[in-house]
Amino acid sequence: MSYAHALEQPRRRPNLADPWHRLTGRWHNGGVEQYSLGQSRGMHKLRRLRFRGGFEVTEHRMDLENLPDAFRGFRIVHLTDIHYGLYFPAEALASLVEMTNELEPDLVAITGDFVTRSRNYIEPVAEILSGLRASEGVYAVLGNHDFRVGPAEITNALERHGIDVMRNQHTSLRRRGQRCYLAGIDDYYYRADLTKAMRGIPQGAPTILLSHNPSIIDDAAEMKISLVLSGHTHGGQVRLPLVGCLYGRSEERMRFKKGRDSLGATQIYVSRGIGTVVLPVRYGCPSEIPQLVLEPHREYATRSAIADGWLFARPHARS
Numbered sequence: 680m681s682y683a684h685a686l687e688q689p690r691r692r693p694n695l696a697d698p699w700h701r702l703t704g705r706w707h708n709g710g711v712e713q714y715s716l717g718q719s720r721g722m723h724k725l726r727r728l729r730f731r732g733g734f735e736v737t738e739h740r741m742d743l744e745n746l747p748d749a750f751r752g753f754r755i756v757h758l759t760d761i762h763y764g765l766y767f768p769a770e771a772l773a774s775l776v777e778m779t780n781e782l783e784p785d786l787v788a789i790t791g792d793f794v795t796r797s798r799n800y801i802e803p804v805a806e807i808l809s810g811l812r813a814s815e816g817v818y819a820v821l822g823n824h825d826f827r828v829g830p831a832e833i834t835n836a837l838e839r840h841g842i843d844v845m846r847n848q849h850t851s852l853r854r855r856g857q858r859c860y861l862a863g864i865d866d867y868y869y870r871a872d873l874t875k876a877m878r879g880i881p882q883g884a885p886t887i888l889l890s891h892n893p894s895i896i897d898d899a900a901e902m903k904i905s906l907v908l909s910g911h912t913h914g915g916q917v918r919l920p921l922v923g924c925l926y927g928r929s930e931e932r933m934r935f936k937k938g939r940d941s942l943g944a945t946q947i948y949v950s951r952g953i954g955t956v957v958l959p960v961r962y963g964c965p966s967e968i969p970q971l972v973l974e975p976h977r978e979y980a981t982r983s984a985i986a987d988g989w990l991f992a993r994p995h996a997r998s
């Protein structure tokens with residue numbers, strides 16, 4: 680018996696619009712359908728473009744009192760609360776990496792919550808984030824969700840992919856012989872040790888602290904840390920007109936919820952973050968990619984020229 684006639688038949692490609700194929704395909708694949716729709720490069724590109732529109736890039740000039748002149752204009756892109764998982768597809772993360780690289784940052788700071796509850800996403804998130812580029816490096820701290828999922832596993836995966844995870848430690852950044860310090864702590868409710876992280880940093884030296892939870896602000900202000908970068912709050916995630924955010928409305932949790940603020944001499948930026956928790960929904964509170972540009976404080980720059988005893992006020996300080 681010859682099968683030549685069968686070989687000559689044109690092969691039918693699966694097509695979403697073909698109901699018979701959908702029915703048999705579903706049965707053959709045990710309930711999992713695979714169609715070419717959505718797999719093409721064009722569709723990937725379209726999806727990426729859609730996600731690009733979902734991230735808001737914001738820019739903030741941060742005037743730091745003790746910033747050395749060599750760090751004037753130093754640019755930090757701050758990413759936080761990615762929550763990579765079921766509701767955050769790879770295309771979105773790839774777009775995030777692409778957009779961050781387009782900003783050509785000096786440093787990328789990622790302040791935790793890489794995943795939400797599954798270990799399965801640890802390696803993929805680290806692998807995609809390995810595409811981040813910054814002249815002074817990519818640094819990270821862990822968030823409360825990371826501690827629930829597997830802090831050691833997440834740290835290892837990120838380190839293998841070229842991201843420095845700072846666990847109650849610091850490093851110094853050098854430019855033209857001048858130094859600025861970068862410290863990072865574990866999550867506020869999971870083994871955070873600010874004293875340990877700051878040990879060895881000279882008193883009054885310019886320091887940027889990465890802390891997932893902004894609740895560290897009191898301790899940071901006491902130590903006169905120049906700038907804190909945090910996330911955790913998601914900016915409220917859902918913010919209704921007139922009402923504001925629905926979750927975390929106590930007085931102490933309403934402050935340091937999003938954006939810039941300060942306590943004493945310490946400034947803080949709390950990003951709305953990237954991903955979502957509880958429900959895969961954001962409303963009135965879009966995902967954010969903040970870009971922070973460091974500048975020496977204007978008054979600090981001229982302070983040496985002013986005689987002692989002159990009035991000296993910090994415009995951003997609200998204690």
Ligand SMILES: [Fe+2]
Nearest residue numbers: 760792911956
């Ligand atoms: Fe989070």
